[in-house]
Amino acid sequence: MTAARHGDAVGDGRYGEAVFRPEQAGEGERVDFGALAYDDITMARLRALGVGPGWHCLDVGAGTGTVSRRLLEEAGVASVLAVDRDTRFLDARPTPGLDVLEADITDPQSVPGRFSLVHARFVLMHLPARDRVLGTLTELVAPGGLLMLSDAVDLTSDLTPGTPYSTAMRAMWQGLRDTIGTDVSWVPSYPRLLRGAGLVSVAAEIRVPPLTPGSPLSRFWADTWERSRAAMLATGLVDDAAVDAAVRYLGSDDCAALSAGMLTAWGRRPRESR
Numbered sequence: 001m002t003a004a005r006h007g008d009a010v011g012d013g014r015y016g017e018a019v020f021r022p023e024q025a026g027e028g029e030r031v032d033f034g035a036l037a038y039d040d041i042t043m044a045r046l047r048a049l050g051v052g053p054g055w056h057c058l059d060v061g062a063g064t065g066t067v068s069r070r071l072l073e074e075a076g077v078a079s080v081l082a083v084d085r086d087t088r089f090l091d092a093r094p095t096p097g098l099d100v101l102e103a104d105i106t107d108p109q110s111v112p113g114r115f116s117l118v119h120a121r122f123v124l125m126h127l128p129a130r131d132r133v134l135g136t137l138t139e140l141v142a143p144g145g146l147l148m149l150s151d152a153v154d155l156t157s158d159l160t161p162g163t164p165y166s167t168a169m170r171a172m173w174q175g176l177r178d179t180i181g182t183d184v185s186w187v188p189s190y191p192r193l194l195r196g197a198g199l200v201s202v203a204a205e206i207r208v209p210p211l212t213p214g215s216p217l218s219r220f221w222a223d224t225w226e227r228s229r230a231a232m233l234a235t236g237l238v239d240d241a242a243v244d245a246a247v248r249y250l251g252s253d254d255c256a257a258l259s260a261g262m263l264t265a266w267g268r269r270p271r272e273s274r
Contacts, residue, residue, distance in 0.1 A: 199267030
């Protein structure tokens, strides 16, 4: 089956069930490898946007809670509500000022209140109901507050030289789309979507951490491929040998590739109600 034909399929599975199950050994470590690669970027942007003392924050899809805790410990915010569909990693490390809520953000009534900051990273890209969820997140921002979204931007294309890495990445994106509906093609539209949702002072940036052998980011992608291997194989774009070759490539000095970028977009809710 060609990639083009396969791309028409959109899976109806769910993140954390069909793939990336939190009960699977090592899943928390995989998430933490991603945090080591991206948290500094996230925190630098949040500080630049003025997030700090007195802010009441909502961290959606909080994972292991690294951003939530850094908001409290480094930015000195007043409180953080960390939300995830499975909170076992959050519950394992209680932190003063950090409230934990097990909830499904696709339910618009799942999170009470409004917040100075609503933050979601690597969440909407996995949700087929992303337009509705974006509306929910916007409504959770208090007047004058900030919405900040981050998701992946695929930097592999038909013009990218063929390497074990680029082959595996194409299979991963297709496999996740077929399995759970992941779609990063719409992520560059974030600024327009935030403006369309009524937010102001909208802007965006893309950051691409380097891929180096043994780095947290390289280990994150290797672990991600292992956990999505069945979905990748089902695309017909790779076989087990190709995935194994890509993992070896990431850990070798031969690796010369761009990781997926992280696009971060933000906007503020007007102080006057819409």
